[in-house]
Each structure stands twice: as C-alpha cells, then as structure tokens.
Amino acid sequence: MDVFEAIKTRRSIRKYKPDPVSDADLQKVLEAAHWAPSWANTQCWRFIVVRNPDIKKQVAGTLMKVQFGEDWLKNAAADAIVQAPVLIVACAQKGVAGYTRDGTPVTDKDDWLLFDVALSIQNLTLAARALGMGTVIVGAFDAEKAAAILDVPDGYSVVTMTPLGYPDHTGQAPPRKELTDIIYTDKYGKS
C-alpha cells in the first residue's frame, strides 16, 4: 500500500473479528515499529505481545471508563482488547531518551519516552493498516496495574497499548481542524 494511502485511510478500530493474526504479519508490524527513529538511537521501546485470553482480559480491566454526560461508560477499546486475537503493549525504559549518558536531562521536556514510543507506534499502526489489520491507540488506563499484571520491572513504564486484528467495522475519520488553523508561516499565528 502506498505510504499516503496508509496515512489517510488508517482509522481507530474498536470492533474486531476473532480471526487469528499470523506470526509473519505480527513480525512485520513489530519490525516496522522498531525502524522508527529515536533519541540518539536509544530505542527505549519494549513490546509485549499478548495472545493469552486471560491476560488480555485482565489488561482490558485497567482501562478507564469514559464520561458521557452524567454517565460513566466502559471504554469501547476494553471490549476490543478482549475480541482481538493480539494485544500489543508498548513499554519504555525511563531515563534514556532525552538524557545524556550520565543521566542529565538535555531539554526542558525531561524524559522523551512518550515521544519516541509514539514514533514507533505510528509506524506500527500504519504497517497494520497496510496489512489489512486494525489498531486503536489506548492511553487512558491504569499503567501501574497493567505493569503489575505484565511483570514490567522498575525502571520501565507501560506507555500505550493497541489491540491488533481484523476490523469488524470500517471506522470513521473524526473531523480534522483545517490546515489553516494549525499551520503558520515564518512566525506563530501568521498564515
């Protein structure tokens, strides 16, 4: 699939078919994630591939509910994690991206782990799309509980997760801001 087609047709998928994901396709999406650039090539990302239904269910239980008016509803992604044959959990080593070798932060942003993990996850979502699979990037979960379930050691943080499987709906593109609202020329605010 063409790179622009993958970028423009990727959707967040919240319903999955039970159809299995082959090891070969799984390998392709993980390799795509791993080819992302990173701070001084530190590659702080680590991926846990969860196929075990019981562990998937436990991790789905860490997702936060979504407020809808007065009501608190289950996040649709929680069901998606149970449905999809694979859950990919992206973790990161703390204190490497954005730091000098002696552990001093280089910038006013401190740890760049969110940034570097996102570069790799975006490659992964695009690769999945090109292989006909769906993903949805989940951030609203209890990361400490997820770390306990998955035996993630101290010094690492669970950053994000996505179900991986075949879509059971087409997904909708939520409206984007106009380019003129987000792009300026030469100075901020100048169009």
Place this chain on the structure above:
Amino acid sequence: MELFEAINNRRSIRHYTTDPVDDDKVNKILEAGRWAPSWANTQCWRFVVIRDPDIKARIGQSLMRIKRDDKLVDNPGTKAINDVPVLIVVCAEMNKSGCKPGDATSKDFVTDKGDWFMFDAALAVQNMVLAAHGLGLGTVIMGAFDAPMVEEILGIPEGYRVVILLPLGVPAREGKAPPRKSLDEIAARDRWDS
C-alpha cells in the same frame, strides 16, 4: 512509495543541498501530519513553516553547541537548518492531550503521564517523516535545542510549547541506519520475561 519501503528506508538526513522544495510538497507533508490520530481527537499539534533565511539562522543558533578539542563549536545541525529551504517547527497546545474531555482549561490529567502532547506530536511527526521520504525528501527530528529561545523567536503564545525542529530538504548524502537492537531484545510474549 510503498509503505514498508518508506518505513525501512527512511534515514535521519544530516547533510542537505540548498535545492528548493515547492509548497505543494510541503502541504502534502503537513497534510500527512494532520491525519495522525490524537488523544480524543484533540489535535494539539501546530506547525510553523519557516522559509525566511534570517529566522532559520536564528533558530539554528538554538541548537546545543558541542565540545570538540576543548572548544565549543556549532552543532552540525545548525548548518543543516541553514542549508534546507524549509524548516518545520512542531509546536503543541498544552492541557489538551491526556486531559478529561470537555474542559478546555482543565489541568485534570487522566493518567500518570500528565500531558500527552509529546506523544501526539510524535504521531504526527512520524507521518510527516514518512511522507517526506515518500516524496524523495529528507528530514531529521531535532530535539536537543533551547526550546524557550525558539518560542521567543517565533512569538509562541502562552499555553503552547515548541516540541521539535524538522529540517526538510533534498538529501546531499545518503543517511546510514544505526544498528537496531534485535527483536528478541525488545519484544516479549504475554508477559515481560517469557
């Protein structure tokens, strides 16, 4: 260009020609950034496209200088920023990504990560570097610079921050792929160790 080819062959480009890049290509790259997903579709990213050589030169001075033979010398990235026809400065609005929806002034972060602006900006940036490569152009993601200095140069308002600098131009030299850890080192099954 085929997606996997773009992902596998994209390199961080540190040497550029001064050849021009037309607006049509710049727009395609920005459009690719805009199509990234974001926290509750908050789209906190903002892009400043700089062609003005004087502004580029001033921003080039915000890069951290490096020590060579006990002397501080210009970061090689400074030359890259001066050489390229276009510098994209990626900024982000604070207190949107990672917050409870609906409340624009809320600093009520949902997770232990606080503001997710770095994450969402990076999703857009990865789309942009792949799109640029697909158009035969080079990029390099720069994070090690004095962001408050760039915020001042560009007149970035309160509530927004500069995240990265992205030079965009025609590569003068092929980039090299630094070695990656093996997949075994970074991927595990079901739990951390197994």
